[in-house]
Amino acid sequence: xxxxxxxxxxxxxxxxxxxxxxxxxxxxxxxxxxxxxxxxxxxxxxxxxxxxxxxxxxxxxxxxxxxxxxxxxxxxxxxxxxxxxxxxxxxxxxxxxxxxxxxxxxxxxxxxxxxxxxxxxxxxxxxxx
Amino acid sequence: xxxxxxxxxxxxxxxxxxxxxxxxxxxxxxxxxxxxxxxxxxxxxxxxxxxxxxxxxxxxxxxxxxxxxxxxxxxxxxxxxxxxxxxxxxxxxxxxxxxxxxxxxxxxxxxxxxxxxxxxxxxxxxxxxxxxxxxxxxxxxxxxxxxxxxxxxx
Numbered sequence: 001x002x003x004x005x006x007x008x009x010x011x012x013x014x015x016x017x018x019x020x021x022x023x024x025x026x027x028x029x030x031x032x033x034x035x036x037x038x039x040x041x042x043x044x045x046x047x048x049x050x051x052x053x054x055x056x057x058x059x060x061x062x063x064x065x066x067x068x069x070x071x072x073x074x075x076x077x078x079x080x081x082x083x084x085x086x087x088x089x090x091x092x093x094x095x096x097x098x099x100x101x102x103x104x105x106x107x108x109x110x111x112x113x114x115x116x117x118x119x120x121x122x123x124x125x126x127x128x129x
Numbered sequence: 130x131x132x133x134x135x136x137x138x139x140x141x142x143x144x145x146x147x148x149x150x151x152x153x154x155x156x157x158x159x160x161x162x163x164x165x166x167x168x169x170x171x172x173x174x175x176x177x178x179x180x181x182x183x184x185x186x187x188x189x190x191x192x193x194x195x196x197x198x199x200x201x202x203x204x205x206x207x208x209x210x211x212x213x214x215x216x217x218x219x220x221x222x223x224x225x226x227x228x229x230x231x232x233x234x235x236x237x238x239x240x241x242x243x244x245x246x247x248x249x250x251x252x253x254x255x256x257x258x259x260x261x262x263x264x265x266x267x268x269x270x271x272x273x274x275x276x277x278x279x280x281x282x283x
Contacts, residue, residue, distance in 0.1 A: 005227065005282060013283075036222060036238060037246075037253035064253065066220035067283070108226065 005067065006102060012071035017078050022060040029122040030063070033114050038065030040073055040114055042122045046085075053084045054126070061115070068100075068108055073115035075099045085123055091116060176262055180210040183260040187212055187269045194273070196280060200255060210260040213240070216276055219283045221254035227279045228256075233272055 022028070022043035030041030040063035047057030059081055061073045079099065080088045096116055097104070104112055130150050132140045141147040168176065185205050191197055196217040202208045216224050225237035236257045239246050246252055258272055 005223075010282070066222045068223075108222070111222065 009067060009071045009100065009102070012074040013067040016061075016070055016074040018060050018074065018081075019062065020060055021062065022058065025060075027122050027125045029118060029125060031114070031118045031121065033065075033069075033110060036066070036111065038069045038111060038114055039063045040065065040069060040118045042073075042077075042115075042118050044122055044126075046126065049084065053086075055082060055084050056080050056088060057082075059119075061118075065114070066111055068104070068111040069114050072096060072100060072112045073118075076115045076119060080119065085126060089120065089123060091119075171262065179262055180260055181205050183264055183266065183269065184208060184210045184212070186266055187258065187260070187272070190269060190273050191276075194276060197276065200250065211257060212259070213255045213257040215252060215255050216279060216283075219279060221252075221256045223283065224256050224276070224279050227282065228272070228275045231271070231275050231278075233268075233275050235272075 022045065024045070025043035026046045028041065028043040030039065032039040040061060042059060042061045044056055045058040047055045049055045059077045061077055063070070063073070076096070076099065080091075093109075093113060093116075096112055100112060130142045130146055132142045134140075188199070188203055188205070191199055191212065191214060192203060198215045198217070200213040200215075215221060221237040225235050228235055236259075238254045240255070240257055246254060260268075
């Protein structure tokens, strides 16, 4: 118990950060994990830094799912706000695990990786922007 | 498998032997035989009676939890020792993992019945407990306690 449902994960689950609809987004995408029925959608507002680097100015997520997928989405959106698109695209499985700070079984790993997958797929829409 | 092999041709064996390459699952067949013998010794009527008793006890205890939704018949007639349920406000996978860490093994998800969950019940998944001859009433008590604790944590 002490490792899996740690207080900070439950905290993000009960009161997720950056949860909700974005009025005017530049990119948005939604995906479902058909195996467990989790559904996560992300909306991004783009910005620029130093007049050239494109950044994530704001990000919001919506969806339904288990504590792991929703808490991860909450933590991930907090982390990437203000980062450049290039830096976010480089985020990997290991970064998500570090964020969560817990060990996951292979089945629950899918829950934890869904938000990053959705975020990356949302960013691929940025090509022609 | 083959009947004959040379450097430039081979001839396969007759059916069904050509599809039976390698060592057959001998240990599996012997194990199945031993399992059948074991159950015959206990008596399948006794197995059924035990399972019914546990199912009845579990249905009785679980249905007292107002925040728990039980799917399927609420009595043992027309039911086997399998009970699917959901805890209000807690995702099935979260509840299953919580119970797992307390040594209680339940299945969670669609249980190979996705249309039933998605279209008929309209839930993301469910948890499912099942009983067998090596379970007793204490196991069901632990399950009930585990569910109560999960409700507090989430």
